Amino acid sequence: MKLKYIGKTKDVYELEDGNYLLKFKDDVTGEDGVFDPGANAVGLSIEGMGQSGLKLTTFFFERFKEMKIPTHYIKSNIKEGTMTVLPATFFGNGVEVICRYKAVGSFIRRYGMYAEEGQELDAYVEVTLKDDDRNDPLITDEGLEMLKIMTKEEYKLLVDLTRKISGIIKEELSKKDLELYDIKLEFGRVGKDSHIALIDEISGGNMRVYKSGKYIEPLQLEKIFLNE
Ligand SMILES: Nc1ncnc2c1ncn2[C@@H]1O[C@H](COP(=O)(O)OP(=O)(O)OP(=O)(O)O)[C@@H](O)[C@H]1O
Numbered sequence: 001m002k003l004k005y006i007g008k009t010k011d012v013y014e015l016e017d018g019n020y021l022l023k024f025k026d027d028v029t030g031e032d033g034v035f036d037p038g039a040n041a042v043g044l045s046i047e048g049m050g051q052s053g054l055k056l057t058t059f060f061f062e063r064f065k066e067m068k069i070p071t072h073y074i075k076s077n078i079k080e081g082t083m084t085v086l087p088a089t090f091f092g093n094g095v096e097v098i099c100r101y102k103a104v105g106s107f108i109r110r111y112g113m114y115a116e117e118g119q120e121l122d123a124y125v126e127v128t129l130k131d132d133d134r135n136d137p138l139i140t141d142e143g144l145e146m147l148k149i150m151t152k153e154e155y156k157l158l159v160d161l162t163r164k165i166s167g168i169i170k171e172e173l174s175k176k177d178l179e180l181y182d183i184k185l186e187f188g189r190v191g192k193d194s195h196i197a198l199i200d201e202i203s204g205g206n207m208r209v210y211k212s213g214k215y216i217e218p219l220q221l222e223k224i225f226l227n228e
């Protein structure tokens, strides 16, 4: 097993058979000891966080498998805190796709002149480049094509997949009276045919979820959602 990448919240290993192993850690992103899913640095460490994130991730990836939605998921080992996945190649150095149902966070920081905090948004999708040094800048479909990161057709597919996947997650959460405000997804190309697939993780660290208007922290989210 070869260590490929040390991430902020996960380490990535290459297995003998060429698949990747994601090891979920207890580190979470934030600033000054306060959790912030949009932050680009590890702000604190919370015991049990890795395993908790893996449990939620596994729940959703299993769901997507049933629904034949393309992902990198192969299997999880909750006890070990690991998930075996297909190796993906990125769009450029990686993009993130955000789907918004309520105006909070960076949306309000950017468009606060025109939007009110908590205002309804109709599954608004935006794409950002993974570039910590430049604070993950937003990019348009034209920019993505011009910079040869992806074609307009791939962009459309990505947006459709994002709405579909986010909609399923929103629906699942609503069964537990949990409301999805926004979510960040990652996509890559996997398999021999390099098809577009959902990669990375689906955990509390990548979404904002509220219950009766109150923000639910990632660990709490997993407990409420998975009924532990
Ligand atoms: N199937 C996959 N194949 C290759 N890389 C993957 C796959 N799934 C996830 N990754 C990458 O593995 C890394 C996971 O580590 P982690 O989430 O901790 O990264 P990170 O610190 O958030 O850094 P990054 O800014 O790269 O996301 C991410 O870079 C993610 O894009």
Ligand SMILES: [Mg+2]
Residues within 6 Å of the ligand: 007, 008, 009
């Ligand atoms: Mg990450």
